[in-house]
Amino acid sequence: MLETTPSPQSEASPQPQAAEILARLGIEPVNSGAHGVDWIAQPGGELLDSINPATGASLAAVRLAMEEDYDEVTYQTAKLFEKWRMFPAPKRGLIVREIGDELRKAKEDLGALVSLEAGKILAEGRGEVQEMIDIADFAVGLSRQLYGLTMHSERPAHRMYEQWHPLGMVGVITAFNFPVAVWAWNAMIAAVCGNTVLWKPSLKTPLTAIAVQHLVNRVLDRHGWRGVFSLIIGTDSQVSQRLLEDRRIPLVSATGSCQMGQHVAQWVGARFGRTILELGGNNGVIIMPDADLELALRAVLFGAVGTAGQRCTTIRRLFLHRSIAETFTKRLIEAYRQVRIGDPLNPSTLMGPLIDERAVTRMMQALALIESGGGEILYGGKRLDRPGYFVEPAIVRAHPQMKILREEIFAPILYVLEFDTLDEAIEWHNNVPQGLSSAIFTRDLIAAETFLSHRGSDCGIANVNLGTSGAEIGGAFGGEKDTGGGREAGSDSWKAYMRRQTVTINWSSELPLAQGIRFEL
Numbered sequence: 471m472l473e474t475t476p477s478p479q480s481e482a483s484p485q486p487q488a489a490e491i492l493a494r495l496g497i498e499p500v501n502s503g504a505h506g507v508d509w510i511a512q513p514g515g516e517l518l519d520s521i522n523p524a525t526g527a528s529l530a531a532v533r534l535a536m537e538e539d540y541d542e543v544t545y546q547t548a549k550l551f552e553k554w555r556m557f558p559a560p561k562r563g564l565i566v567r568e569i570g571d572e573l574r575k576a577k578e579d580l581g582a583l584v585s586l587e588a589g590k591i592l593a594e595g596r597g598e599v600q601e602m603i604d605i606a607d608f609a610v611g612l613s614r615q616l617y618g619l620t621m622h623s624e625r626p627a628h629r630m631y632e633q634w635h636p637l638g639m640v641g642v643i644t645a646f647n648f649p650v651a652v653w654a655w656n657a658m659i660a661a662v663c664g665n666t667v668l669w670k671p672s673l674k675t676p677l678t679a680i681a682v683q684h685l686v687n688r689v690l691d692r693h694g695w696r697g698v699f700s701l702i703i704g705t706d707s708q709v710s711q712r713l714l715e716d717r718r719i720p721l722v723s724a725t726g727s728c729q730m731g732q733h734v735a736q737w738v739g740a741r742f743g744r745t746i747l748e749l750g751g752n753n754g755v756i757i758m759p760d761a762d763l764e765l766a767l768r769a770v771l772f773g774a775v776g777t778a779g780q781r782c783t784t785i786r787r788l789f790l791h792r793s794i795a796e797t798f799t800k801r802l803i804e805a806y807r808q809v810r811i812g813d814p815l816n817p818s819t820l821m822g823p824l825i826d827e828r829a830v831t832r833m834m835q836a837l838a839l840i841e842s843g844g845g846e847i848l849y850g851g852k853r854l855d856r857p858g859y860f861v862e863p864a865i866v867r868a869h870p871q872m873k874i875l876r877e878e879i880f881a882p883i884l885y886v887l888e889f890d891t892l893d894e895a896i897e898w899h900n901n902v903p904q905g906l907s908s909a910i911f912t913r914d915l916i917a918a919e920t921f922l923s924h925r926g927s928d929c930g931i932a933n934v935n936l937g938t939s940g941a942e943i944g945g946a947f948g949g950e951k952d953t954g955g956g957r958e959a960g961s962d963s964w965k966a967y968m969r970r971q972t973v974t975i976n977w978s979s980e981l982p983l984a985q986g987i988r989f990e991l
């Protein structure tokens with residue numbers, strides 16, 4: 471049984487306990503961190519506490535998987551691939567459709583569990599589940615559209631085309647800040663493509679992963695496909711590393727810090743495995759003098775403070791044209807003052823806690839470095855005197871030479887810089903190792919198009935008159951440079967989950983060679 475410990479009630483509203491939410495979801499609690507075709511009753515690892523970041527108290531304890539559990543789970547998941555790939559893609563799509571329906575029913579409660587365990591506000595917790603539903607819908611349609619091209623052959627009576635085959639067992643490593651949506655982005659697409667999926671979630675959010683596995687099992691059980699989606703919760707040294715080295719896993723999709731991505735790329739690359747890397751961002755917004763400043767203000771507030779600055783797409787650098795810098799900064803500080811910080815499950819809260827003590831320490835260290843490096847804290851940046859990991863969001867006046875601007879500090883610190891020309895702003899904007907998301911606010915066509923051109927933003931995502939976060943699933947999501955180059959979700963991202971085969975059929979009784987080569991006795 472899931473071992474739950476009551477967390478202290480926050481002053482804003484009583485926090486529903488994880489056990490209550492799980493009960494409402496109809497989930498028979500299991501505290502195992504390993505699931506292949508069924509839960510492994512007693513995995514070999516230690517008990518890991520899932521911590522509520524709003525209180526610092528334990529929500530539940532999960533038994534971690536060890537190497538032998540990994541071997542059992544992956545043996546089953548790899549074996550099931552042989553059957554799953556033979557099940558027609560549109561039928562795989564129907565299974566995914568039912569998963570989407572199960573998530574629709576669970577949206578309120580699973581969203582609340584995400585809030586409880588990851589600390590994001592309720593609207594964002596539910597939004598995350600909505601994202602899972604959206605990608606399931608997308609994948610259902612995709613299951614009938616795994617198209618290849620046909621080509622005209624240069625040889626007579628020859629036909630050429632390409633077709634797409636599934637890869638095998640796909641490994642999915644996820645970060646704490648999108649504890650369920652990122653799994654769905656990968657798993658729903660990978661599954662309609664004919665792959666089985668092994669999930670290694672963040673150790674900071676094991677409960678939501680277990681809950682998702684339960685919900686998905688309901689659908690799989692109805693159709694005899696239990697095990698197509700499997701779960702392994704273990705440490706990076708005991709479990710993740712094994713996954714990276716496992717030659718039965720042709721593709722590892724990994725979401726997390728750039729440092730983690732570098733490690734994953736090296737190990738998976740060394741065995742010629744493929745990766746989809748979705749790594750850290752350091753997102754900038756340029757505000758031109760002609761911008762709709764009301765609109766920009768609202769977008770910057772959500773983009774910089776939302777999810778307590780813990781989104782890969784969080785706005786971290788704000789480039790303000792000198793003519794509007796002072797007024798805009800003043801108004802931004804006013805808006806920051808009104809942000810209601812507190813219990814993420816209280817519907818009126820706008821900003822919840824950071825994920826853990828380490829994140830708070832890292833933010834405080836960064837602010838100290840910023841001050842010693844010539845930056846000026848214009849607003850916030852203090853830890854709140856209450857249980858849990860709450861901080862005030864900070865606005866900092868920065869100058870482009872500050873080294874810390876190149877790093878992703880996973881906390882709500884917004885750097886404000888003033889520029890004179892768009893070229894200067896673009897140069898500073900691009901002068902960081904990461905390249906995930908970017909935006910410009912302007913009503914000037916030339917400025918917007920310059921920003922979107924090849925000499926503009928160097929990021930995977932570029933927006934005009936909206937912020938950097940909150941992408942829709944229909945587009946391909948991902949970033950350039952140290953963000954890893956991976957693309958997930960919509961557009962043709964599905965191709966990364968399949969292997970392309972080029973086929974040529976000779977329907978004549980001659981054997982002409984390409985390039986006109988003659989080779990005859």
Ligand code: NAD
Nearest residue numbers: 644645646671672706710726727730733748749750751782
């Ligand atoms: P993290 O790098 O600490 O961990 C992410 C995942 O990688 C976890 O499951 C962790 O267990 C695993 N991991 C860590 N080191 C590993 C190793 N050496 N080998 C194998 N696995 C390893 O990141 P986090 O703190 O959970 O998440 C925040 C980071 O994720 C930020 O940098 C954020 O920008 C990034 N992120 C990126 C995207 C994106 O789509 N680009 C989305 C969400 C989060």
